[in-house]
Amino acid sequence: MQHILRCRSLWRASTLETCFGSRLQVYGEPTARFASTWAQDAEEANRGSNGPPLSGRVHILGIGNVGSFIAHSLAARSSPPPITLCMHNNLLYNAYRQRKESIAVSIHGMDNIQKGFDVEVVDPNGTWYPAPSKHDRGPGGTKSPFFNPEASGPIENLIVCTKAHHTVLAMEEIAHRLTPESTVCFIHNGMGVIDILNQKVFPDPETRPNYIQGVFSHGLTRKEQFSIAHMGVGTTILSPVGHRVAHLTGPDAEKSWAPTTKYLMQLLTLTPALVATAETPAGLIQYQLEKLAVNCCINPITALGECNNGELLYSFSYTRVMRLLLFEISAVICALPELQGVPGIEDRFSAERLRRYVVSIARMTARNESSMLQDINNRRTTEIEYFNGYIVRRGEELGIKCALNYMIKHLITGKATALAQRDRAEVPFSHEDIMFDGEEPQ
Numbered sequence: 001m002q003h004i005l006r007c008r009s010l011w012r013a014s015t016l017e018t019c020f021g022s023r024l025q026v027y028g029e030p031t032a033r034f035a036s037t038w039a040q041d042a043e044e045a046n047r048g049s050n051g052p053p054l055s056g057r058v059h060i061l062g063i064g065n066v067g068s069f070i071a072h073s074l075a076a077r078s079s080p081p082p083i084t085l086c087m088h089n090n091l092l093y094n095a096y097r098q099r100k101e102s103i104a105v106s107i108h109g110m111d112n113i114q115k116g117f118d119v120e121v122v123d124p125n126g127t128w129y130p131a132p133s134k135h136d137r138g139p140g141g142t143k144s145p146f147f148n149p150e151a152s153g154p155i156e157n158l159i160v161c162t163k164a165h166h167t168v169l170a171m172e173e174i175a176h177r178l179t180p181e182s183t184v185c186f187i188h189n190g191m192g193v194i195d196i197l198n199q200k201v202f203p204d205p206e207t208r209p210n211y212i213q214g215v216f217s218h219g220l221t222r223k224e225q226f227s228i229a230h231m232g233v234g235t236t237i238l239s240p241v242g243h244r245v246a247h248l249t250g251p252d253a254e255k256s257w258a259p260t261t262k263y264l265m266q267l268l269t270l271t272p273a274l275v276a277t278a279e280t281p282a283g284l285i286q287y288q289l290e291k292l293a294v295n296c297c298i299n300p301i302t303a304l305g306e307c308n309n310g311e312l313l314y315s316f317s318y319t320r321v322m323r324l325l326l327f328e329i330s331a332v333i334c335a336l337p338e339l340q341g342v343p344g345i346e347d348r349f350s351a352e353r354l355r356r357y358v359v360s361i362a363r364m365t366a367r368n369e370s371s372m373l374q375d376i377n378n379r380r381t382t383e384i385e386y387f388n389g390y391i392v393r394r395g396e397e398l399g400i401k402c403a404l405n406y407m408i409k410h411l412i413t414g415k416a417t418a419l420a421q422r423d424r425a426e427v428p429f430s431h432e433d434i435m436f437d438g439e440e441p442q
């Protein structure tokens with residue numbers, strides 16, 4: 001019998017299966033889609049539209065751990081699309097040049113290096129310029145991309161991996177290059193960013209780009225700038241979201257997507273290293289809320305207690321605090337208007353089920369320092385406004401008082417402020433921190 005691989009639609013019964021497991025089936029002939037290149041995918045996504053052909057280029061903004069991993073994963077495909085890394089200053093670009101214009105991901109201690117990315121850098125006036133490649137610069141060539149006379153043009157596909165609190169600022173710098181035909185895929189922890197973005201950057205629904213939102217759960221740690229270690233295989237759950245997306249499932253939903261959205265969904269779900277799957281908007285929000293509950297408990301308690309994730313499980317006091325926070329979180333989630341009518345919500349988001357979920361994640365990541373503990377220790381802004389702050393805001397809308405989440409939010413902001421004040425009195429400002437973290441100290 002001849003065994004040939006054939007693909008299914010982007011939609012899957014369960015996002016817990018892995019990308020390969022679900023997508024490859026032993027059937028008949030290989031379909032064009034599975035065997036296709038990015039260029040064929042771009043052509044297929046554009047079929048039937050009156051617009052110009054798609055270039056298939058993917059821009060990535062926010063080249064931290066997640067952004068580097070996504071850029072690396074796309075470049076490692078058998079058919080890598082053209083990729084542009086968008087850098088927010090010259091220091092970051094120089095750091096990239098020092099890394100020989102490559103991104104390294106280490107898996108089980110073995111570095112896999114990917115090259116061939118294009119780069120654009122924004123100047124202090126907000127104009128983006130393509131950085132000259134190694135070949136264009138020549139020996140001893142110019143160090144600054146700003147010498148390039150040609151400003152960069154419109155963007156078709158943008159993946160934004162900045163942290164929640166940087167996203168609006170970062171988008172303000174690039175919004176003029178996005179059109180209603182563009183698609184922006186947001187991947188960050190926390191919730192509520194798109195609402196703020198719509199208020200501040202894209203108030204007019206007609207001119208706003210299309211959005212995809214992702215929930216990312218791969219375990220990554222940073223070795224150096226543009227060099228990360230992949231510690232645990234997770235998933236990337238994706239769904240087009242926003243006012244243009246029909247709340248349907250299956251091929252009917254795909255028909256309502258813009259060509260760039262179809263292309264980006266196709267490209268990401270067919271990038272093996274991402275283990276990416278397509279969900280409905282209602283499905284995605286449930287994954288986001290589960291992750292939010294984890295982040296509302298593990299992140300602030302470990303940041304206040306200065307302990308790793310596993311240590312939370314061996315303290316009666318910390319587990320009490322977690323339980324009490326989860327009562328409020330569960331009450332808010334179960335009352336959210338966007339979830340009303342979705343079957344099983346009260347069971348999935350009961351305080352007890354969320355507690356078991358949080359405990360399982362704390363156990364799986366026992367030796368990790370949470371991202372909030374790292375942010376606090378490195379004097380970076382925390383994501384608290386988009387974790388417990390989001391619960392408090394949604395609770396206020398629904399008439400549910402979340403006093404404990406409010407208190408936790410202020411304990412974190414208070415701690416960050418006190419540490420910043422202490423540092424200002426004691427430690428001189430260092431330019432190296434900006435260069436290597438890509439983030440300004442608070």
Ligand SMILES: CC(C)(CO)C(=O)C(=O)O
Nearest residue numbers: 298299365368369370371
């Ligand atoms: C799940 C958790 C808490 C793992 O450390 C995380 O996502 C984070 O640190 O932000």
